[in-house]
Amino acid sequence: MSEAARPIRIALVGNPNTGKTSLFNALTGARQKVANYPGVTVERKEGAAVTPAGRPVRILDLPGTYSLRARSPDEVVTRDVVLGRLNGEAAPEILVCVADATNLRLVLRLALELKQVGRPLVLALNMFDIAERQGIRIDLEGLSRALGIPIVTTVAVRKRGLDTLLAQVDALAGQAQGAAAQPLAWREPSATELRQAHRDAERILRDHVKPPLRPDTWTGRMDGLLLHPVAGTIILFAILFLMFQAVFTWATPAMDLIDAGFTALGDLVKETLPEGLLQSFLADGVIAGVGSVLVFLPQILILFFFIIFLEDFGYMARAAFLMDRMMGVAGLHGRAFIPLLSSFACAIPGIMSARVIDNKRDRLTTILVAPLTTCSARIPVYTLVIAAFIPDRTVWGFASLQGLVMFGLYAVGISSALIVAFVIRRLIWRSASDPFLIELPSYKLPDLKNVLRGVLTRGQIFLTRAGTTIFAMMVLIWVLATFPAPPPGAVGPAIDYSFAGMIGHAMLPVLAPIGFSWEMAVALVPGMAAREVAVGALGTVYSIAGENEAGLVATLAAKWSMASALAFLAWYVFAPQCLSTLAVVKRETNGWFWPFVMFAYMTALAYVAAFATFRIAQAVFG
């Protein structure tokens, strides 16, 4: 292979909020791959580009950091990749330090630290147009001389400066070959060295960068409102309200469409294939199983649209500021706010986004309580039971009783998440919470293309999970609910004779004290695939043809007592009825210990709650 054809590997490193990902998107366009680093679950984003000299380049986008002294799992990846310490990942040959040209102070120190690594380094001053508009005068030549590294200016969202940056890669390619043979040099700076580096950076900044003639005043003005203790909190809740409205109402048509699509596909399989195992596997196992998870895709996409938009806008750091004290009461970190918020759609993206939390205990606590917030998979179960047992009546002149019960279930979910976090953080892991120390970035109008690309990446990750772990779980559940087949001439639903039926019957002695009948117990087993599958499973055990909701509501109303129904609801508030969540926790924590802890504590809570609900309801309703 000729030397020019061998791709040169470069890595983008920089502070958070410097437009690093926009630059990555601009450089690589659609030629990017998102995967996980082996062993850790930090996203690895790699893309390809070609330099003006025709040299292929592989570009790695690394998580944002202020220093190579890593604190969160994200930052550990940045450090290990830069230093070539990550298994299966050769150290990049050229480092590109990406800076927000309007906010150079901290990044200059990072650049000095990166220089010590001993690889060719380029400083890319991104968002250079904003710096020009603000009248920040940067003496590029002087700055480059003082730092001892080449500098290029870029405007990632306008695709400006990309060729200059890539030409710089060509210029450094020869040097990179020489440097690649050298061992990488870096060690953790002490506080004294940090001070010295700050002083150096400060001096360089003073000598070569003149403060803005027209400073950004609207960030200050907006913060006057958005960070205001009262007005800011009200605005935050208004944004959250809008977000939930969007997630739950805008997503409905798309969800209905996906649901109808999978139902039609299942019906088609049932019509075309002869009745038998293959038909059942495809229709009830694969299509119904994958469909029941894919149906959440629209909600996840909308949720991430909001999250990424607000993040790029600079608002998420403000939300963490406003919520830190409230979360702190429960022993949670301000940053736990975003994972818990995501969990209202689905605990899986919620648990995945807990990576932004630096401290291991804070992060684990957040992961452990995330599934207690009411995810949208509980809604079908809640709706069904509420429709069957709660009278459709208006109370206090304006509120619907059914709506109130639904609201109550949400309130119990979120308060139990906070109480459990409190117990973990204040009673079990009694240590001071990690310092809350964050930069509040300047507000910037998000670039819609970058936001959409981020949303698509999230969707792709979710689909990969659905296609692998979740799919495997679905197949397992199908096997349990299908084998062994009922004996010839058997009466009653086939599921009653299967492993799922056996498990349900075996659990009955344990579940009877909380008011569950064997039908309910059997429905819990396939309900492990995803909570809302329990609705279909109840239909199966009561031999309701198809998924006739009205029929099921009437059947339940006739067959269950009020106390059993309420106990079932209480069970669903707490029970870990979702193998996919447990599988994701296993991935995020690298082992089975934490999923096991989660399963045990949630089951215990569910049992106690259902038991208490059943006994109290029996006393009240007779």
Add this chain to the structure above:
Amino acid sequence: MRLSDLGRGDRGVVRGIDTHGHADAAELGHEELERRLLEIGFVEGAHFQVLQEGLIGRDPMALKLDDMRVALRRREAGAILVDVTAEAAAEASP
């Protein structure tokens, strides 16, 4: 004087970091807390102004720190020594 003693609108200059007797320092180590504060820009001579305070217990606090903005809890602010004399405040005004 420590940053944690200040309120909205106060301005001054960072004079140093003293993590002794600080609750988080026991957990993180004095040096680690000091380095984290330094890394985000609480370095001697940095100018600041308190922009906002949280609803509960006036915590956390949002500051303008030189030309950037940061947020931190009062607890961590307790480790930051500041000078808010008239001269320092004048020096820190925009």
